[in-house]
Every structure is written in C-alpha cells, then in structure tokens.
Amino acid sequence: MAFGGLLALLAACSDDTGVRSTGAEGSTASTTEVTTTTAPAASTTSEAPTTTQATPAGDGTIDWEDDGFGTQSGYLEVPLDYADPAGPTIRLYVVRHPAADPSARIGSLLVNPGGPGFGGTVLAANAEFIYGGALLDAFDIVAWDPRGTGYSEPAVDCVDDYDRYFAVDSSPDDQAEQDELVGLAEEFVQGCVDRMGDVLAHLSTADSARDMDAIRRALGEEQISYFGFSYGSELGATWATMFPTTVRAAVLDGAVDPTVGYLAQNVQQAAGFEATFATFLAQCSADPACAFHNGGDAEGAFDALAAAADAAPVPTEAGRPPVTQGVLYTAVSDAMYSQGSWGQLEQALADLQAGDGRGILDLYDDYYGYEGGGEWDDSLEAYFAIGCLDDPGSTGPADLYSHEDEFAAAAPRLGRGWMLELTICSVWPEPPAPPVVITGAGAGPIVVVGTTGDPATPLQSTRNMADALEDGRLVVVTADQHTGYGLNSCVDGAVEGYLLDPASPPQDELNCG
Template sequence: MYIRRTLRPTWPVRASGLLLAAALLISACSSGSSTTTASTADAVLAALPRSTPSALSPYYGQKLNWRSCGVPGFECATVKAPLDYAKPGAGDIKLAVARKKATGPGKPLGSLLVNPGGPGGSAVGYLQQYAGIGYPAEVRARYDMVAVDPRGVARSEPVECLNGRQMDTYTQTDTTPDDKKETGQLVDAYQKFAEGCGARSPELLRHVSTVEAARDMDIVRSALGDQKLTYVGASYGTFLGATYAGLFPDRVGRMVLDGAMDPSIGARKLNEDQTAGFETAFRSFAKDCVRHSDCPLGGAGTSPEQVGKNLKAFFQQLDKAPIPTDDPDGRKLGEALATTGVIAAMYDEAAWPQLRGALTSAMKERDGSGLLALSDSYYERDADGKYANLMFANAAVNCLDLPAAFSTPEQVEKALPAFEKASPVFGEGLAWASLNCAYWPVKPTGEPHRIVAKGAAPILVVGTTRDPATPYPWAQSLASQLSSATLLTYVGDGHTAYGRGSACIDSAIDRYLLHGTLPPKGKRCS
C-alpha cells in the first residue's frame, strides 16, 4: 500500500515521511497473501549458517576504496554483492555506500548503518541530507555514520519502469473507479507499470528482495571491518533490520527498529491495518484543523466524522472536475493527486499547517497547486517532470517479498466494505491500490513469517501510537516475536519517533546507542 518511509523536517516531504494515492498503485503490494494459513503464520525466518560459504569469501574479503563524493564531510565507495546468492559466480551487483566519519571526542564505537525506509528510499541520500548532520552530536561523535542504498534503489543499480510523462499519467489514474470502464483503466495502468518494469529491469526484478538486501548489509558490515552490525532502521527499514537479525542473529550489535513493521501478517491484514492507521492519523489532523480559523473542512466543534465527510465530498468533486494548478506541464488536480497530497501530510504533524493552506487554496480559490506540490514531493517528482526511482523500487521489492493482497478486481470489490469501515475517507482508494502486484511480471519469493532472531543481542523496537503508515500494533507484534526485543512507545502522532521532538524518546535511544542501556520494559514517552 503506501510506501513505508520516514520523514524529517530537513528530509524532502516524501513518504518514509510522506505517501500517496496513486502511489497507492505502487506500494499496495508490500504484504503477504490475502489469506494466511496456520502453517504460514507459524513460519519463522531461519538463521543462515555462521560460517561464510567459500563461494562468498571474495565478497566478504572486499576492502572499501573511499573517495570524495561531492558532499563536504562525506566519503563514498562501491561494494559488490552477488546478484543471485544461489549462484555467487554468475554475476554481481554494485552497491553504493556512503560514510561520514566519527567526529570525536570519545572512544569510537564503529559504524552505525542507517536506513530511512521505503522500500525504495535512498539511504545514501538520507545520510547526506539528514542523518549525517541531524543525528545527535554525541552519536555522530562516536560512530562512523554509514548508509548503503539497497539493491535496485537510487545509486545501487536502480530499477527503472516508466519515463516522466508515463509516470504523470500513472499517478493521475483514478483509484476509486465508478464503473467497469474506469476499473479497466485502473487495471490497464497497473499492467503498463508492471510491463515497463519487466521490460527495463528484467533480471534485476528477480533479485531485489529484502532477504537479499539484508545479506548485502552483512557484506557491507564485513567490508567496514565491524564484527557486529549496529543499525537504525525506520519504517520499512525495520523490516530490513529485523530480517538481518533473523538471518545473522550472532552478528547483531545495537539495533533500533523505529516505526516497526509486522512480518508475520498477510497482505489483506496489512493493508487493512494501514488503512485504519491513516484514518487514525486523519482524525488527529481533523481535531487539530477545526481549532484553526483557516481550516476549510469545518469550524470549532465540527466532529472528525464530519470533517472526513467534507473532505470526501471534495475528493468526489475533483473526480468529476479537476481544478487548475500552476504546473508548467498543465497537470490539473484530480482526486488521485489530491488524495496523495493529503495522505502525504499524515506522516508528520509538522506538515498539517501546510496541508490546511493547500486545502484552503484548492477548496476556496480553486487552485490545486499546494496539494499538487505535496503529491509531487511524495513521488519525488522534480520541477523538470523527472521522477526518482523510489516508486519503481518500492513496487519491485514489495511485489517480490510477498504475494499480492488481491488477484482480481472482483476480490477488491468484495473487500471494499471492510476497507471503507477501516477508513471512510481513504478506504476505497486503498483497497483498489492493493491490486497492483497482481500483474507483476515476477513471481514473489517470500511469504509472511515470524522473526525470532534467537541469540541476538538486545534489540530496541519503537512504536508510535497514532502512526499512520506502521500502526502501533505492528511494533507490539514485532517486539513480541524478537527473542531479545524491548518495546519503547511514543504516545503521539506522526510516522516514527526518533528525532521528531520527544526528548524522552531521543534520550532513551541515544543511551542505548551510546552505552547499550535499554529503557525499562513498558517505557512510554509523549
């Protein structure tokens, strides 16, 4: 469904921090099959042998050749990994790695790998634009801050699918079809997207799973000279980190999983949970909105239910008659882009004033530019109409990791009541967004599973009670699965918790990273 990524005030308004409606089209397949059997639910990710297979020894013996990469204070390198771990000698993939060395003072603690989520978010970009300068000074003083773009992402041989004009068409596709004709158009959009990925990245699509990305991280760990992996993963990055812990429990150092995912649930459940999460976030926004005089969705005393109805009515108006924007390419704001813009702002309450202004301009002045800007930032579309590969990698990873939620439009139609109950505002679009992996050109290689990571060092799982993209019950579930996990709870709004303004959360995580001291069980912050 929506991309699971992490937004920071200095990080582009996107979706590990921000996410959207036609993006619904892409990220819907981030979960397991629509039905989960008892045997699947009981499946546990098995650890790999402790000894390195001889065929992988050349990869584990690599030395990184650091060089300047254009951003002051940062170094970059390339590391090789086998494209197919089952055939290590059959071809390699090159992975981009970036580092900012520890600044001191204090005893160095080795490398701290960071991943902002997605899947599809650039960890290198995140490090250079936020983590390498925005993480607490005490952490940056003791750790070399390191990031690797996962295979198929950004600088690591990116998956490609559509050109800019094709993506413009795709992101404007109606995700709330009113009849068979519009349903056919939506299905056609999914098929063209999948066909584009299959045509442009045919071999890579078979080898961008989270398991493979986690194995790549172990090669990077070895190349860095670290005995253990110290890691902070946000949103989808928690799934990547937990997968690493399941595969290499004896190599886990200090690991923070913030905005946690639940690897044990299937697609139907996952997508419904996330739909409910966006509704929870929207209700918080609605309560806040009506306290302000510039709220176009209602005044003081207007209930969240009525605010939602007012927004839904506006979406329906846009479905019939899109409104102008200042876009030089002539794009208008229709229902799909508007929904994406609204959902994007649900990732961080700091974006709520911007959303109020954008909605006011659209609803009262018939100017959709503000909502279009939010949508474009989510899709990583630049002013020249070019898209980053975020959405392509997102689909490629999600559709490979686990089977799609639905196989046919008829299955979606039967599920609509449940999704609309989960979210009267967003449920219909999110249900249809869950169909896109049905047309993927590569069969999935994974299934839902529990991750126990028996023998791993203590792991810190962080959950936010009103997180829209990774609902709090997922953090509770992951913490209960991991044999060495402690759950830290942030009682608040927004996606993820670290570095978002809670001194209680930040100090607890910093103590763990710097001293290995976990917060007490049941610790809650606000």
C-alpha cells in the same frame, strides 16, 4: 498507498517541506537544509540479477573516496543472486560519515530510512542533523542505497511519466474504472520487465539483508549496529533473524507488523491514515484560524470536495494533471506523515475549494518525488519491485478487489484509494520470495520505537514487531506522526543509551510521553 521512512528524517533537517517526522526536542535538528548525495561516477557493471540460506557473503572491499562534505563514499560489488556467487554481480553505493571522536569510536552504525525504494545514503550525508552527538562521536554512520535504489547499480526504472499511472481515479466506482486501473497496472509492470529483466527476481528484503552482511564484512567488523526507520524496521528485523550473531545492537523505529501479510498491513495502514486524518479534520473544525475551517464543518467540506473531484477534476497547471480523487487522496496521505505539513494541507484544501488545485498537486508531487521538468525520482518504482516481490498481497486483481470493502470499512474516507497501488502488486510477474519468519532469535535485545498516532505504522503494528522478536523492547512516544526518534529527550536517551551500551537496554513498554 503509502510508502515511507526517508522524509520522516529529512523533515527534521529541512524546513517542513518533507512529509515524515519533524524532530522536536532532542537530537534531531529542524532548520537545516538537506544535503543530497553526489552522483558517483558511472559504471560499466553488467545489469544482471538471492536468497537461500543465511550464509555469509563474500569478502568484498569498498574503495573509499573523500566526498568533500565530511563523508566518504564507494561501491561494494555483491552477487546478484547469492545462490550463484560466481554469477553476475551488482554494485551497492555506500556512504560513510566517520566518527567525530576517533578515541571514542565503537564501530559502524548501519542506517536505513525506510521505503522500500528510497536510497539510504542521504542519511549519512545529513548525519549531523539526524543523530545525537554521542552517536556521531562513537559511530561511523554508514548508509547504503539498497539494491535497486538510488545510485546502486542497476537502479529500478520502469516508466517515465508517473502522472499517467497515479494521477487517475484511485477508487473505482464500477467495473470499467476497475478495468482501467488494472490495464494501467499491467502497462506499468511491463515497463519494469522490459527495462529490468532478470534483476526483478533478486530485489527482496532478504536479498538486502544479505547485502547488509556483505557490507559488515567489507567494513571488517565481526558485529555491527543498526538503526532503521519505517520499512527499515522490516529490513533490520530480517537481517537480525538471518544473521543474529553479527548483531551488536538494533533499533527499529516506526515498525512494520511482521505477523500479517502485505494486504493486512495495508488495511492497518489505511486505518492509521484515516484516524490521523480524522484528527486533522476535527482540529480544523474546532479552530476558526484553520484555513479549511468551513464554519466548523471541515469534515463535511472535505467529503464534498472529494465527491466533486471524482465528478469533475480540478485544473492545476499546464501540462500537469488535474486534481482527481486519486491526486487528492495522495496529497492527504502525504501530509499525514507529519503535523508539520498540516498547515500546508489546510491551505491547499481551501485553495481547492476556490478552484485552485496547485497546492494539492504540490503535495502529490512531494509524495511521488516529482523533480520538475517532467522528471521523477525512481523510488516508487523500486518500492513496487521490492514490496511486490516480498509479498504481492493477492493472487490477482479479482482476489484483490474482493477485499475492497475491508479497506472501505477500515478507512471510510481514504481506504478505497489504496486500490491503485495494490493493483500493481496484484499483476506482478515474479513469484514471491521465500518469506523470512521474524524472530530475532539469538540477536539479543532489540529496541522498537512507536508513536501513538503513527498513520503509516500504527502503534499496534510496532507492538506486534516487538512481540515477534525474541527480546523486543518497546518504547512508546505520544505523537501524531511517523517514527519517534528525535521527538523528546526520553526516547532519544533510550535509543542512544542502548546503542552506546547494548548491555543496558531500556525496559520493555517504556512510555516516553
């Protein structure tokens, strides 16, 4: 149901319109408008679609150009299939925010916002609002749009209208509704096949880890540092496992559980969102000022709203879908990433009670990247292309729906809504990529950050990542949101101190309150 990471950072440098973490005290600013990366010039690179042994990538180069915003950008050409280095190539879009103090420069810090599916270059474009001053002085902040995303070429593109596929009833009540979801999933996947062809076989996390090593070599660095959020933790841990001797330091914030498969990860995630939503409803019931207070029974009011939306979807605006149960669940999930969005959800739910679904639609649009005028960004399509290739989670729809009760048990309110997106992976056409068993062996200490109330990557998930690594150092922050960097001086000091001096990592199980 939930793919995340990027807005965990952007909520910290925008005006609470994002849905991931909101920086409190510490390095992350909270009131500055987000800078988007400028579209690079079009290329004529052929669209042709990696992974075998972790051998070094070729020595490509990046022709840097000044973007006029204190950053530089360029493309790096890499093999579509690293097993066929002389074959077709793709281009990775890379943006660099140079170190502010050349005399203090340590090297490059590769950064990734999560997803999967998000282009990452926005992190470099907004580096001064995301990372602490000591990091900005010492590192070139280097971000890239992972293969298949953003301005990298080709970017995944499957369909034109997300509403057709995601504004439906996401929790089927009978076989007919289940068949409808499967049919829509098959149609969506066929769009990916028709538009992307052989590229779909070469978009795995291991492929992107090889791309990271290609970027390192293009930068001319023997070792490089890394800071990844959400899914970026999985990518970073994969890279550290495949290329351990190239790791100078690595921070994984809001970490994915590497010890279980995709289906179990989603059950964990459903439980995490359910727990955070229960906190939201309990706080609303206890606070008469909450717009969705409902006489102290926000829980009962929401259950009634969900049932009503299932029976009779609520209109929103001309040309847009009504609030179905699926749209409602998506809106709730969107707001759960950050307490900064809870007030918006309170009002949207109150408006929905009054028959106005536009506030709920706004949150749904935020989640799926609606840009207005019938246009959507492509991040969700890339999310499926990457995630389903890594691990489809099931052998087909029948196998998937045999697990439906697990989701309902883990998350009685929201769990069955996970079926919609999981159905797409259940009919994915490409066989799963060979798995990489995460160990980080030989990479040295790796810092793993988790929050106590993270809905997307629950604390146990993050703890399992730290335990899976040969030398994982867990830092815990008390907060009801996704990712922890930027929340207080303790976590910022632990993360930044380690990146500046990897020989002095924080103690394991550091409690940052």
